Amino acid sequence: MAARAASIACPARTHGDRRPRPEPDSRDPSGYDASLRSNASPGAVAYRIHWRDTWTNDWQRRQTVGNATQFVLSNISIDDFVFGIAAIGADGHESLISAYVSAIRQDPEVKVIK
Numbered sequence: 001m002a003a004r005a006a007s008i009a010c011p012a013r014t015h016g017d018r019r020p021r022p023e024p025d026s027r028d029p030s031g032y033d034a035s036l037r038s039n040a041s042p043g044a045v046a047y048r049i050h051w052r053d054t055w056t057n058d059w060q061r062r063q064t065v066g067n068a069t070q071f072v073l074s075n076i077s078i079d080d081f082v083f084g085i086a087a088i089g090a091d092g093h094e095s096l097i098s099a100y101v102s103a104i105r106q107d108p109e110v111k112v113i114k
Helices: 002-009
Strands: 022-026 034-038 044-053 061-066 070-073 081-089
Antiparallel strands (some): 034 070, 044 061, 044 081
16 A cells, blocks of 8 residues: 555656756865756756765655755765755655766777787
8 A cells, every 4th residue: 555655646757757867066166065966857846855875775865955956065075975866846746866877988999909
């Protein structure tokens, strides 16, 4: 029953949905702060930033930031935490958390010398 209630609270996503994608932007303004940005999610009235220590599996902290796609978490290093973001709809339902994952890097071409 609890799983069914959760599925009602958080509607399933389709392939075409635009979820917010968090990106650690920089360490500005102090050189230590986490400056984060994300793309906007249609229908969102607020966003909630989640973060956790790099060695844990569960989100440990969260902060609701309103309808902002850029936000600075003071005194929180982007090197020490994993960040995620969820969109909050007008009805108060929260989307699944989208964690920051770096883009897949292309392997450089390797030249074989004979």
